[in-house]
Amino acid sequence: MEDLIAYFTNNKEIIFIVILMVFVGVEVIGNVPAVLHTPLMSGANAIHGVVIIGAILVMLDSSPDNYLALSLGTLAVFLGTLNVVGGFVVTDRMLDMFKKKK
Amino acid sequence: MNIDLIHIIYLFGSVTFILGLKMLSNPKTARNGNLLAAAGMTAAIVGTIFLKENEVSPIIYYLIFGAILVGTVVGWLTAKRVQMTKMPELVSLFNGMGGACAGLIGLIEFPKVAAHHPEKLGIVLAGMIIGSVSFSGSMIAWAKLNGTLRNAIRLPKYNIVNTLVLIGLLAYAVYIVVAGAYDPMHLYLLFTLAIVYGVLFVIPIGGADMPVVISLLNSFTGLAAAFGGFLYDNQVMLTGGILVGSAGTLLTLVMCKAMNRPLYSVVFGAFGETAASAGGGESQGSVREVSSSDLAVQMNYSSKVLIVPGYGLAVAQAQHVVKELETLLEERGVEVAYAIHPVAGRMPGHMNVLLAESNVDYDKLKEMEDVNPEFAQTDVVLVVGANDVVNPAAKTDPTSPIFGMPILEVENAKSVVVNKRSMNAGYAGIQNELFFRDKTSMLFGDAKKVLGELVNELKNLD
Structure with a gap:
């Protein structure tokens, strides 16, 4: 129990962010029309590409002679970039189709 | 100076993600919302790269820039060239790439974290497991949507098998953390097990339910990114990840509701081997x-x-x-x-x-x-x-x-x-x-x- 409270105290900012963000996420996409489900999914898909920042941090933290970490890290940055760039571009193309409706 | 500036950039990034998602749920503002989130993402990535500009060897910068450059070209061309009919599988593919990224981060960080911050080991493993499951699951969903894998493949008693594999996976992760089993062999075995679970998780689900599955895996990857944010104490990863995790989960439920099909019946499907009887x-x-x-x-x-x-x-x-x-x-x-x-x-x-x-x-x-x-x-x-x-x-x-x-x-x-x-x-x-x-x-x-x-x-x- 004491451990739990200590853990909470040590990480209180993060726990606050997590809980608030859960509510923001739910609030933000409430009442979305069915037509937009796929573009929204695709846009959210691009946003979680933010994981690439973790891959960059790994790289910046690696020593230049740790070849295993560097090659895996480079691969991770590459895959993360695919997620980000591909995700945003695909979403934009989908939404472009909707614009023509007018 | 740089260290302070990066927090402002991260705050900007987080706000663009929230506003972007909000705008994406309205047809009039959707396109700008997407562009706004993309701008925030670019700022956060560029900011991160230059955060430590004086301490890093140039070779690492070359590798990072090279990977980003190649990734941008490949991602851009793939997304531009694909036919409209192939969009869903492409979303699944990109989602898998994000999951793989999270999985790789876990693989690299494990030995470092085990040596210096064992109390963060659980976070590393959680991010790695979720990312890897999302990766292999998305690859199966992708193969199903593009027709490489035609039918739902149902092993006998697949629900029980899947649940057992999941329990085994979690128990193994807990064992590694609690018993301090820091041998890389355990890490690779756990990684493999997570990949296998992702395959088992998606493979019995029918093609008609794939959009729901992709949405679910999407929120998984969001969660994996959030664990990365927890690990590095990085707010933009945390906010972006949790935001997608929670919005993605809600979106999954909304899509299930549109199909009038509860999530558990999508995930667990028809019980037994009934697919053939039809x-x-x-x-x-x-x-x-x-x-x-x-x-x-x-x-x-x-x-x-x-x-x-x-x-x-x-x-x-x-x-x-x-x-x-x-x-x-x-x-x-x-x-x-x-x-x-x-x-x-x-x-x-x-x-x-x-x-x-x-x-x-x-x-x-x-x-x-x-x-x-x-x-x-x-x-x-x-x-x-x-x-x-x-x-x-x-x-x-x-x-x-x-x-x-x-x-x-x-x-x-x-x-x-x-x-x-x-x-x-x-x-x-x-x-x-x-x-x-x-x-x-x-x-x-x-x-x-x-x-x-x-x-x-x-x-x-x-």
Whole structure:
């Protein structure tokens, strides 16, 4: 129990962010029309590409002679970039189709 | 200075993600919302790279820039070149890449964290497991959507097997953390187990449910990114990840609701090995074929025609000829409308997008709940390349893998004409008894080609 409270105290900012963000996420996409489900999914898909920042941090933290970490890290940055760039571009193309409706 | 600036950039990034998602849920602002989030993402990435500018060896910068450059070119070209009909599988593919990224981060960080911050080991493993499951699951979803993997593969007792694998996976992770088993062998074994679980998780799920699965895996990757944020105490990863995790989960539930199918029945599917009992390829009697000239006459003397578009229409790019058919029939005083199933095609909204492209009036696109009572007063229903969404087995056959999915009740119409390329089973891999009914006739061939013939026959009737 004491451990739990200590853990909470040590990480209180993060726990606050997590809980608030859960509510923001739910609030933000409430009442979305069915037509937009796929573009929204695709846009959210691009946003979680933010994981690439973790891959960059790994790289910046690696020593230049740790070849295993560097090659895996480079691969991770590459895959993360695919997620980000591909995700945003695909979403934009989908939404472009909707614009023509007018 | 740089260290302080980065927090402002991260705050900006987080705000753009929230606003971007908000704007994406409204048709008017959606496109700008996407661009805004992209701008925030770019700022966060560039900021991160230059955060430590004085301490890092140049070779690492070259590697990072090289990877980003190649990734940008490949991602951009792939996203630009792919056909509209292939969009859903592409989303799945990109989602898998994000998951793999999270999985790799876990693999690299494990030895470092084990040596210096063992209290953060649980976070590293959680991010790695979720990312890896999302990766392999997305790859299976991708293979299913592009047709490489045709049918739902159900191992005997797959639900029990999957649950056991999941429990084993979690227990193993807990063991590594608690017992301090820091040998890399354990890490690689756990990684492999997570990949296997992702495959087992998605492989029994039918193609019709794939959009829901992709949305679910999407929120998994968000969660994996959030664990990365926890690990590095990085706010933009944390906010972006949790935001997608929670919005993605809600979106998954909303999509399930649109299909009137609870999430557990999507994930656990039909219990037992019932997929085959619905008759994979066996014939259930004879079908009646109709020629385009007969159909033209029949439609000409109808008072109401409903068109049910499906994936076949998208594949054949038949949206323009469908519009032409609509115009011709309306000139002859026939009432024409479109019945849109929520998951027609391979993604929600797919048909709306395609028909909007050929200038079909928005009011003519009727949603399932509104149009179902209308079938009884309809003379001809023309099903263009749809199959599972009009399969009556979803209502009548509890052993069918699609049982419980709401369908367009076309069987209530006076006559049903189904355009298909062949008698092959639909996406869920099951036969459709509708095709064998007395009032159903088949119009075989590529949608664009046969509907073109139908249009010509109609013109010749004058």
